[in-house]
Amino acid sequence: MARDIVIWPNKVLSTPTKPVTDFGESLTKLLDEMFEAMKEAEGIGIAANQIGVPLRLSWVGREDGTFFEIINPQILEKSGPVTLEEGCLSVPDLFEKTPRFHKVKVKYQDRTGAWHELEAEGKLAHVLQHEIGHLDGFVFVDLLSGLKRGLAMEKMKKLQKALKRRKNEDE
Template sequence: MARDIVIWPHKVLTTSTQPVTDFGPALEKLLEEMAEAMAEAKGIGIAANQVGEPLRVAIVGREDGTSFEIVNPQMLSKQGDTKLEEGCLSVPDVWEKCPRVERVKVRYQDKKGEWHELEAEGRLAHVLQHEIDHLDGHVFVDHLSSLKRGLILERMRKLQKSMARRKEEAPASGRDDKGSKRS
């Protein structure tokens, strides 16, 4: 079952995540739930803290529509500057030009604990930076001007209040509140 996506500025999104040390069934289950939440929201990446788990794990989407898991990623190098249109599942319906780098080199573990290195550019480099930022306790709006960030913060707080009201008003029938899922 897909988990609800946490809306910024929830504390779990603004706090650095903890390294994964257990590469067993619990990690596998978390990754499945993250993949379901990402697919349901039509996202191209998702970090564990976006579903409320403060663990250093994310799913990264490739341009061909496939994705892969990164566990305990480390950014080894960054090159070139660019500005890209960016959005986030935890900041729904907001798109802004965000400063990023063109090329990255990342070291990470897969879901079995094996280490890999990856050099990426373009959209893949963009998604890697976005997801690793999440794991470091940052969202893309942290890269924007304080004025833009403040306006977006106000919108997200209103959205959080609206979602909380919907949950309170939902009948106690055990049904999920589909209104809490965001793209």
């Protein structure tokens, strides 16, 4: 069974994550659990803190439908400001135009600890920025106007209450 996705505004989503230092079996297990949760929710990316784990790792979806993990990522360069429609597994059923960059250069590790650099543009650059934002303690709604953020918060708090009620009924 996949782990539950944390709903914003949960503190784990607004707290910067800790670097991954253990590249052993526990990391592989966590990556598998994250991937399962992402696929079940039909996402194109997921950060560890979205399942309540405050570590600096994420899955990122490519345009061809494949995925790769990024561990301890850093955005080295960004260019070409752009506004794109964005959603999030932790803010379900909400899509808003969000400021991002068309092109990014990212440095990250894989599950073996090996370092990689990647230049991306378009949708892949968008997903990378979204997931790295999570790891830095930001959700895309943090980039919206105060009014839109407030409306989103009201909606997510109602959803959190409904999910809690449903969980209590199931027990």
